Amino acid sequence: MGGRGIEARGALAVLAAPVVVLLVLFVIPFAVLVQMSVLKFPPRTTSGFSLEHYQEVLTDPLNFKIALTTFGIVTLAMAVMLLIALPLAYFMVFKAGPREMFLLLALVIVDELAPVVRVYAWQVILGRNGLINWMLPGPSLDWLIYSPFAVVVALVTSYITYTTIPIYAAMKAIEPVTLEAATDLGAGWFQQFWRILVPLAAPGMFVAAILVYIPMYADFVAADILGGPSSYLLGQRIRDVILEQGDWGAGSAMNLVMLGLSGVFALLAYRMSKMNRMQT
Template identity: 35%
Template sequence: MRQRVGRYLLLTPLGVTSILTVVIALGLITVLSFQRTDPAALFTDFTWAAYQDNVARPLFWRVLGRSLVISALVTIVTIVLAYPVAYFISFKAGQAKHILLVIVSAPFFTSYLLRIFGWKIILGFNGVLNSALLGLGLIDQPLAFLVYNPGAVIIALSHAYLAFAILPIYVSLDRIERALLEAASDLGARPASVFLKIVLPLSAPGVISAAVLIFVPTVGDYITPTLVGGPEGVMVANLIQSAFGKANDWPAGSAMSVATILTVGIPLLILFSLGHRRARSNA
């Protein structure tokens, strides 16, 4: 009993912080989404106007669909790039794994905004890549399609969130008992079979965690689309930011935020519940 109480006490700071920064904030956004737009008053009478005027528009769902596609592609690209790196650090790096983990974590010590600006400099019309291609004589004029499109957003976001994929995948790989791999090899299993039948399934929790850590934040990212996305790379967070900022229409921004949270959150909750039930049934 004392141990259980002690565990709950350890979780108290996190629980209080979550309530103050997440639950109350979501509650206020939900309440504001049912308010009438009035610059002179924060809370007004109950109305569905914000949902009818903003969420019901085809533009919102078109931009939200684009955001989900971009985030899904970023998630896939990032995991495909991160898995070999995490595998190498876990199985091949030996004593150098700690140094490599520090190198992987190095981007966290730099500003996210600076990293995105870096990609803008690299992919820009007069950027590093175009200058290099011109200098090598491979092109006659700068390539305009490298930036200000969804592809540039995918490249920049994949680089920005790469560490978020490497670390959880590495943790899952590092927890795999090496005796299982040795036993499979002794029984005649080929390296490809060992990877597909043992390593990959056991590392699936890390891959799923990495996918969630990447997909959810990238849906709500508005800095990268603003800097390298252009008109074709606008995401739903840009609409929400414009509603709260330039338009000063908090009910509209709140309504779009609630719709986005429900669109992304409900499928994730269903997947988590199904995965939990499957884990319990297998146990």
């Protein structure tokens, strides 16, 4: 009995540290965020409670317009990353051979570069007097910089590692004999890709959506440096509402609305990945 009691206390002591960290870094800030979103005049806790901030956020036409812009840019960036990540992961798993670990290491090393430095590098490359315009004859291509195109490029290069590695891990579990059997049965490369690789890689794409698609909605660094009026994103809107307008209630409500929508999206992505797995 005494030995089991000591083991139980030891297990509790080991678990105490991560629980305290979780409380301090997540639960308490989240509770403060919820409180700020329902106070009439935050951060005054005696100002009474109201849902006015949520009504303001959900009925403001400007927020709706910014949300549509963000959805378009983020979805396009995610689609481009999937178009890159799926064939890249396939090549790494089935074709790279001894170069597989080198490519995987290269992906990780590229991601080690500071995000702000990476975005500023694209400013040098895409700028009106940048590398691309210097190499091309004729007038400068002004749409390369301070545009949705530049923001998409920056987002793709910032998150491509987190898109590729989960898909790579999912494809790593696919036995090569599966594709060989499909070839023997007369399946072409497109049928193999669409009917075998994509469904079996669906769990990896689900993880990529959680790691990449959802966080991109709150990203504002790329849009701040490379974007313009036509690429003003929700992350910038929330920052400006809180820091420039000082409206902590509306900013907190916007954060929680985005969190709720992210949860719905994650659930839908999970259900779709399960359906794809069941169909295979």
